[in-house]
Amino acid sequence: MKKALIILFVFAALIASNVFGAQTTTKPAKVDDIAFTLINQEPDPAEPGKYVDVRFKFDNNGSGEARNVMVELMPQYPFSLDPGAEAIRNIGTIQSMQRGDVGIIVKYRLRVDKNAVEGENDLRVRYKIEGYSWIEPEEFKIDVQTHDAILSVESVSIGKKTLEPGASNTVKIKVSNDADSALKDIKARLELGGLPFVPLGSTNEKSIYKIDSREAYEFDFELLANPDAASGVYQVPLKITYSDELGKTYFKNSTLGFVVGAKPDLSVTLDTTEVYQAKKPGEVVIKVVNKGVTDIKFTNVKLMPSKDYNILSNDEDYLGNIDSDDYETAEFNIYVENKKDKKIMLPIILEYMDANNNEYRTEMNIEMPLYSASEAKKLGLVAGNGKLGFFIVFLIVAAGLFAYRRWKRGRKK
Numbered sequence: 539m540k541k542a543l544i545i546l547f548v549f550a551a552l553i554a555s556n557v558f559g560a561q562t563t564t565k566p567a568k569v570d571d572i573a574f575t576l577i578n579q580e581p582d583p584a585e586p587g588k589y590v591d592v593r594f595k596f597d598n599n600g601s602g603e604a605r606n607v608m609v610e611l612m613p614q615y616p617f618s619l620d621p622g623a624e625a626i627r628n629i630g631t632i633q634s635m636q637r638g639d640v641g642i643i644v645k646y647r648l649r650v651d652k653n654a655v656e657g658e659n660d661l662r663v664r665y666k667i668e669g670y671s672w673i674e675p676e677e678f679k680i681d682v683q684t685h686d687a688i689l690s691v692e693s694v695s696i697g698k699k700t701l702e703p704g705a706s707n708t709v710k711i712k713v714s715n716d717a718d719s720a721l722k723d724i725k726a727r728l729e730l731g732g733l734p735f736v737p738l739g740s741t742n743e744k745s746i747y748k749i750d751s752r753e754a755y756e757f758d759f760e761l762l763a764n765p766d767a768a769s770g771v772y773q774v775p776l777k778i779t780y781s782d783e784l785g786k787t788y789f790k791n792s793t794l795g796f797v798v799g800a801k802p803d804l805s806v807t808l809d810t811t812e813v814y815q816a817k818k819p820g821e822v823v824i825k826v827v828n829k830g831v832t833d834i835k836f837t838n839v840k841l842m843p844s845k846d847y848n849i850l851s852n853d854e855d856y857l858g859n860i861d862s863d864d865y866e867t868a869e870f871n872i873y874v875e876n877k878k879d880k881k882i883m884l885p886i887i888l889e890y891m892d893a894n895n896n897e898y899r900t901e902m903n904i905e906m907p908l909y910s911a912s913e914a915k916k917l918g919l920v921a922g923n924g925k926l927g928f929f930i931v932f933l934i935v936a937a938g939l940f941a942y943r944r945w946k947r948g949r950k951k
Contacts, residue, residue: 571600587652616654769893803830
């Protein structure tokens with residue numbers, strides 16, 4: 539029995555010596571044995587105004603263990619943690635040679651400020667191992683870039699409201715860089731094929747090397763509308779190409795609307811009249827001539843009432859369309875009151891639209907002369923009284939025959 543107890547005691551001592559010997563042989567990891575790296579960011583690149591997930595990894599390349607490991611994220615602009623999110627994490631112990639696929643991964647979710655500058659932004663992180671003070675590696679680089687480098691067409695202005703056939707006009711196209719970094723190699727091109735426009739002083743393409751973030755630039759094009767260009771609205775394709783700072787190329791297609799037209803140039807005159815004297819009815823004809831380069835439509839002529847005459851016909855005459863270099867006439871029947879003046883005025887209202895549906899209304903007075911009976915006859919405006927002349931001639935001839943017969947009878951006696 540005593541022998542058995544001695545054997546048991548020795549066995550227990552051996553076990554105890556092995557256990558305590560193992561504990562005494564476990565040593566702490568050295569700082570240089572711990573590798574702390576940024577594995578990735580998701581998405582890459584991060585986008586301003588959104589979230590980015592960053593993953594860090596601890597590898598223990600030594601034979602000692604790293605105890606009570608803690609890591610702290612120290613975000614600074616443009617990164618931040620959501621309220622309530624923990625910046626300090628307790629990792630625990632990292633065993634010796636715990637690396638590679640079994641390394642410890644720490645994940646943080648960060649918000650990226652909406653005004654973040656595109657490019658690489660610094661992110662500070664530090665960690666602590668039992669027995670050592672805080673260790674802060676160099677800043678990690680987080681890539682930030684907008685999803686699309688945005689170049690927008692801010693405005694399009696034309697020197698005159700419309701492009702007049704045969705005349706030049708300045709077209710200004712203002713583009714703005716809405717991205718957070720500079721845009722380069724910006725080219726603006728007007729596709730004028732099949733359209734009645736010709737660039738003056740340059741080609742139909744303009745370019746600029748760079749537009750900084752939040753800045754704008756204005757492209758100027760001098761365009762000539764062909765002299766025979768028909769009035770109307772023309773769609774002009776605008777193609778813009780540009781690149782971001784990483785060399786990625788972008789394409790932007792837009793459509794501009796150009797209005798071709800000119801202010802109508804009309805001439806309104808008294809064409810013919812049958813009324814030359816007071817107390818006479820007759821027809822007056824008003825002539826409307828389109829001397830301009832644009833057609834007009836829905837033309838209506840209205841003769842206004844006056845104390846000088848009565849309107850015997852309809853007071854309006856609808857003329858419709860009048861092409862450029864053409865004319866139409868409006869006819870009215872009137873009766874002129876007893877008037878001693880040498881003329882009367884015909885008040886006219888002319889209403890019409892140009893080819894682009896702009897409305898016009900013009901009031902004017904058309905002068906119509908009046909003559910006395912003798913003046914009208916002298917000017918050949920009215921014919922003489924043929925019956926009276928014939929009667930006078932008849933009387934003269936009859937008187938002559940009567941006198942001749944009496945003379946002849948006297949000689950016979």
